[in-house]
Amino acid sequence: MTQTQAPPQSDTVKLIAPFMNAVRDVLQTMAHVQTRVDKPFLKTDASTSYQVCGIIGFSGQLTGSVMVSFSDAAAEKLVEAFAGAKLARNDPDFADAIGELTNMIAGSAKQHLGGLASISIPTVVIGNGYVVANMHTIPCLVIPCNTTFGSFAVEVCVMRNPGN
Amino acid sequence: MKCLLVDDSKTMRTIQKRVLSALPGIEFAEAGDGLEALCAIAATPNGFDLMLVDWNMPNMDGITLVRKVRETDKKTLMIMATTEAEKVRVLDAIRAGVNNYVVKPFTPESLMERVTQTLAKAKAA
Numbered sequence: 001m002t003q004t005q006a007p008p009q010s011d012t013v014k015l016i017a018p019f020m021n022a023v024r025d026v027l028q029t030m031a032h033v034q035t036r037v038d039k040p041f042l043k044t045d046a047s048t049s050y051q052v053c054g055i056i057g058f059s060g061q062l063t064g065s066v067m068v069s070f071s072d073a074a075a076e077k078l079v080e081a082f083a084g085a086k087l088a089r090n091d092p093d094f095a096d097a098i099g100e101l102t103n104m105i106a107g108s109a110k111q112h113l114g115g116l117a118s119i120s121i122p123t124v125v126i127g128n129g130y131v132v133a134n135m136h137t138i139p140c141l142v143i144p145c146n147t148t149f150g151s152f153a154v155e156v157c158v159m160r161n162p163g164n
Numbered sequence: 165m166k167c168l169l170v171d172d173s174k175t176m177r178t179i180q181k182r183v184l185s186a187l188p189g190i191e192f193a194e195a196g197d198g199l200e201a202l203c204a205i206a207a208t209p210n211g212f213d214l215m216l217v218d219w220n221m222p223n224m225d226g227i228t229l230v231r232k233v234r235e236t237d238k239k240t241l242m243i244m245a246t247t248e249a250e251k252v253r254v255l256d257a258i259r260a261g262v263n264n265y266v267v268k269p270f271t272p273e274s275l276m277e278r279v280t281q282t283l284a285k286a287k288a289a
Contacts, residue, residue, distance in 0.1 A: 029269035030179075083175045084182065093174055100173040103220070104268050107247020116250060121172065121222055 015113060016040050016141055019066070019156050022108035023145055026101065031081035031149075038144040043155060046131045050152060051075070052089070054102025055123045055132065061115030064138045064158035068102045074150030081149070095124040105154065115160060166208065169194045170201045170229065171218035171245070176268075180216055180245070183272040184279060198224025202232060212240055214279070217262070219246035219253070227260055234261035241282050245270070 020037045027035045053069035070078065072089070079097040080086045087094040099122035106119050125132070132155075134140050140157040167190055169177045177194050184190055193208065195201035198221060205211050215233070219226040230242055243264045244257045254265055263286070266278040 026269045029271055083178065096173055097175040100175050103173070104247055107220075107249070107268065110247070111249040116252060119220060119247075121220060 015156055015158055016143060018109040018112035019105070019154050020143055022105045023154055026104045026108055027147065030104065031078050033081060033147045033149055036146045038146065040141050040143045043140040043142045046133045048130060048132060051126065051128055052098055053125050054098045055125065056102055056106040057120035058117050058158050060117035061161055062113055062117035062158050063161045065134060066106045066158060067132060067155040068105055068152065069155070070152040071150045074147065074152050077149035089126060095126065099124045165190050165213045167192050167214045168201060168204055168212040169216050170198070170226065172196050172221040180275065183275050186276065197221040198226065198229035201229055211237065214241045216243050216245045219244060219248045227256060230257065230260040230262055241286055243278060243282055
């Protein structure tokens with residue numbers, strides 16, 4: 001994943017804190033694991049570093065998408081902690097659990113972003129080498145996260161819709 | 165007590181079932197969206213005593229399901245269990261006819277508290 005050290009714009013920064021808080025809250029509450037949130041950076045290409053991701057779209061007064069992507073190890077252990085059962089990566093319930101974690105992170109952040117928006121049903125992508133292309137007009141901020149289960153990232157590509 | 169769990173996430177329904185299994189005599193049915201829920205209600209003699217309803221689901225969302233149920237049923241207790249937490253959403257759900265509201269993520273204790281509170285209030289009424 002290519003990153004740049006240029007500081008994000010102030011409005012974009014205001015979007016980050018709710019997601020950082022949401023990640024910590026959701027994983028502590030539902031998977032009983034503490035999350036260390038590292039310094040966000042601007043993403044400049046569409047490549048992904050991790051093998052499992054959940055994606056949720058935003059529409060309404062907020063537009064864009066949020067992607068929560070996990071290393072295989074982190075996904076496996078987080079799913080086990082959340083669902084209460086060890087699930088194989090190819091089990092449909094594994095994707096369901098990842099989708100629900102993503103749903104809760106996006107939904108929990110949404111209430112603190114200001115403005116009313118709807119979130120989509122989650123889409124889960126599992127595999128290697130996939131590319132997720134977001135709207136090029138919306139800056140994409142990556143929030144790297146670490147837990148004792150492994151690492152993951154939250155990519156926030158959301159903006160306030162000037163038309164609403 | 166017959167309880168219908170309505171959520172497109174099977175994981176979430178499993179968690180809710182695990183928590184609420186502590187309630188004496190509870191039996192569960194599950195539905196993955198509002199349409200499935202309506203079918204489950206139609207297929208269950210005397211309907212359900214309690215429903216936990218997610219908001220964002222395919223085919224028919226939770227708020228639409230609540231409104232549809234309330235067209236003919238004022239008795240079944242309905243609790244919205246959702247990530248939607250904005251005040252306007254909560255008010256929409258109350259106006260639609262839910263008896264209570266719990267925001268995800270929730271601890272087992274907070275879910276149980278909300279359910280027992282709802283049951284106690286209904287019993288007292």
